[in-house]
Amino acid sequence: MRAQxxxxxxWIGLRRNLTMTVALVVVVAISLALLGTGLxxxxxxxxxxxxxxxxxxxxxxxxxxxIASPQCAKNGPATAAExxxxxxxLRGLPQVSTVTYLSQGQAFAQFKQEFAQDPAFVNLTNRxxxxxxxxxxxxxxxxxxxxxAESINGAPGVDQxxxxxxxxxxxxxxxxxxxxxxxxxxxILIIAAILLVANTIRLSAFNRRRETSIMRLVGAxxxxxxxxxxxxxxxxxxxxxxxxxxxxxxVKSLGLNALQGYFSFDVQLRSSDLIEVxxxxxxxGVLLTGATSFLTLRRYLRV
Amino acid sequence: xxxxxxxxxxxPVIHFDNVTKLYPNQSRPALESVNLDVEKGEFVFLVGPSGxxxxxxxxxxxxxxxxxxxxxxxxxxxxARLTNWKVPHLRRRIGCVFQDFRLLPQKNVYQNIAxxxxxxxxxxxxxxxxxxxxxxxxxxEGKRDRMPDELSGGEQQRVAMARAFVNRPMILLADExxxxxxxxxxxxxxxxxxxxxxxxxxxxxxTHDAAIVDSMRKRVIELEYGKVVRDxxxxxxxxxY
Numbered sequence: 001m002r003a004q005x006x007x008x009x010x011w012i013g014l015r016r017n018l019t020m021t022v023a024l025v026v027v028v029a030i031s032l033a034l035l036g037t038g039l040x041x042x043x044x045x046x047x048x049x050x051x052x053x054x055x056x057x058x059x060x061x062x063x064x065x066x067i068a069s070p071q072c073a074k075n076g077p078a079t080a081a082e083x084x085x086x087x088x089x090l091r092g093l094p095q096v097s098t099v100t101y102l103s104q105g106q107a108f109a110q111f112k113q114e115f116a117q118d119p120a121f122v123n124l125t126n127r128x129x130x131x132x133x134x135x136x137x138x139x140x141x142x143x144x145x146x147x148x149a150e151s152i153n154g155a156p157g158v159d160q161x162x163x164x165x166x167x168x169x170x171x172x173x174x175x176x177x178x179x180x181x182x183x184x185x186x187x188i189l190i191i192a193a194i195l196l197v198a199n200t201i202r203l204s205a206f207n208r209r210r211e212t213s214i215m216r217l218v219g220a221x222x223x224x225x226x227x228x229x230x231x232x233x234x235x236x237x238x239x240x241x242x243x244x245x246x247x248x249x250x251v252k253s254l255g256l257n258a259l260q261g262y263f264s265f266d267v268q269l270r271s272s273d274l275i276e277v278x279x280x281x282x283x284x285g286v287l288l289t290g291a292t293s294f295l296t297l298r299r300y301l302r303v
Numbered sequence: 304x305x306x307x308x309x310x311x312x313x314x315p316v317i318h319f320d321n322v323t324k325l326y327p328n329q330s331r332p333a334l335e336s337v338n339l340d341v342e343k344g345e346f347v348f349l350v351g352p353s354g355x356x357x358x359x360x361x362x363x364x365x366x367x368x369x370x371x372x373x374x375x376x377x378x379x380x381x382x383a384r385l386t387n388w389k390v391p392h393l394r395r396r397i398g399c400v401f402q403d404f405r406l407l408p409q410k411n412v413y414q415n416i417a418x419x420x421x422x423x424x425x426x427x428x429x430x431x432x433x434x435x436x437x438x439x440x441x442x443x444e445g446k447r448d449r450m451p452d453e454l455s456g457g458e459q460q461r462v463a464m465a466r467a468f469v470n471r472p473m474i475l476l477a478d479e480x481x482x483x484x485x486x487x488x489x490x491x492x493x494x495x496x497x498x499x500x501x502x503x504x505x506x507x508x509x510t511h512d513a514a515i516v517d518s519m520r521k522r523v524i525e526l527e528y529g530k531v532v533r534d535x536x537x538x539x540x541x542x543x544y
């Protein structure tokens with residue numbers, strides 16, 4: 001009885017200001033979708049970071065006959081004694097955890113594997129083109145990479161020292177910037193959504209002022225007077241969330257997965273990440289519409 | 304103190320103790336030092352010109368307004384000590400009828416009356432039983448499916464009275480119930496109010512209608528500029544009229 005009565009009232013309310021309800025649903029949907037996209041970006045960046053954290057953190061490339069950098073031109077290819085010297089020096093550094101030697105043969109095999117989809121590129125490359133190197137793992141964070149690189153750079157036999165963070169930092173900056181932009185727009189839209197919820201509820205309360213005045217007169221409790229409006233706001237929130245969830249699935253499967261295609265490393269977002277984000281947006285959506293309706297009603301439907 | 308404790312049955316149903324109501328931005332109080340008691344089962348006319356404080360009196364009883372000074376007890380409850388969330392329970396014991404009927408235009412007679420019970424969470428079976436009874440009581444047999452705009456003014460007021468009475472309130476407040484109705488029809492309305500009064504419900508009716516007051520010979524409280532100038536049992540509207 002009670003539930004049926006309340007849902008009947010809710011239905012009347014939603015139907016009576018249909019245009020407002022539609023606007024509300026769309027704004028809630030877009031703001032939640034943007035918020036979710038921002039969160040997916042955060043997760044993507046995190047995943048990429050952990051991926052690289054677990055990988056080789058520093059590569060010390062050695063001079064070979066094929067390399068014509070000024071550094072190598074001066075000394076010629078690295079000799080066995082120089083290699084031993086470099087390895088010793090690296091092992092002696094307090095920041096370094098392990099040092100492994102990657103021969104030209106191993107490096108070429110790895111290269112062939114990584115670019116297996118691109119045989120033309122592999123065919124153009126010869127075994128001797130890829131220099132041998134020391135792969136260095138650091139004890140702590142990527143922050144030490146610069147110090148280690150500094151101390152070994154310029155040693156005889158060393159061509160160049162590369163560490164992924166130096167390359168990835170630009171990529172991270174790009175992702176972080178995109179994430180921040182998305183979150184800022186989401187926040188602006190959420191504010192718009194809050195104002196729209198407040199307005200819709202106010203309009204709805206105004207449309208039904210006869211009913212509510214009679215309800216108050218015959219002694220309906222505040223709960224009974226306010227619940228239809230509250231449910232009305234939350235239903236709009238849930239519809240908005242459903243739309244947002246569909247948009248997020250699209251963002252992940254079309255946007256982020258396509259972005260992944262450009263990189264050879266495998267840091268796809270899992271479905272569980274997407275589900276987590278969608279659940280989070282549901283909570284935000286329902287809280288947002290529910291709390292706003294409640295606060296609006298406190299102002300407009302006093303005893 | 305004991306008056307608050309004791310059940311609502313023995314004390315007056317409405318008790319005004321030196322009540323003054325001053326609205327903000329007004330120099331003259333709407334009610335000034337009003338002392339009065341309305342006993343259970345009484346029928347009281349509240350008379351006086353516009354602005355004399357009749358509506359303020361009714362609003363104070365409903366706790367739609369708070370008095371600036373003085374104490375009000377309704378149905379044995381001290382209104383000053385009634386918390387906001389208890390106010391709905393007070394209002395369930397008070398029925399209200401207005402000059403402008405205040406029916407819901409999209410609901411028919413039955414639905415308008417049932418609405419008052421639905422919103423206080425009464426079970427459907429109870430509603431199905433009592434609504435037809437009260438429709439008969441106010442004399443609207445056979446019109447339960449009519450919409451308000453298909454009814455005459457008198458019939459609409461009967462629906463409003465049925466809605467006010469369907470929950471068997473202790474008090475019925477009527478604010479100019481015959482104000483929009485021609486004299487012949489008003490007699491019918493007064494008969495319904497009298498019938499409601501005979502069930503033991505206290506009726507307080509604010510009115511301008513001298514003919515009705517004179518014909519009923521009930522208690523008359525006259526207000527002027529917010530003061531009680533006359534309180535007479537079996538009174539008339541006033542010598543001057």
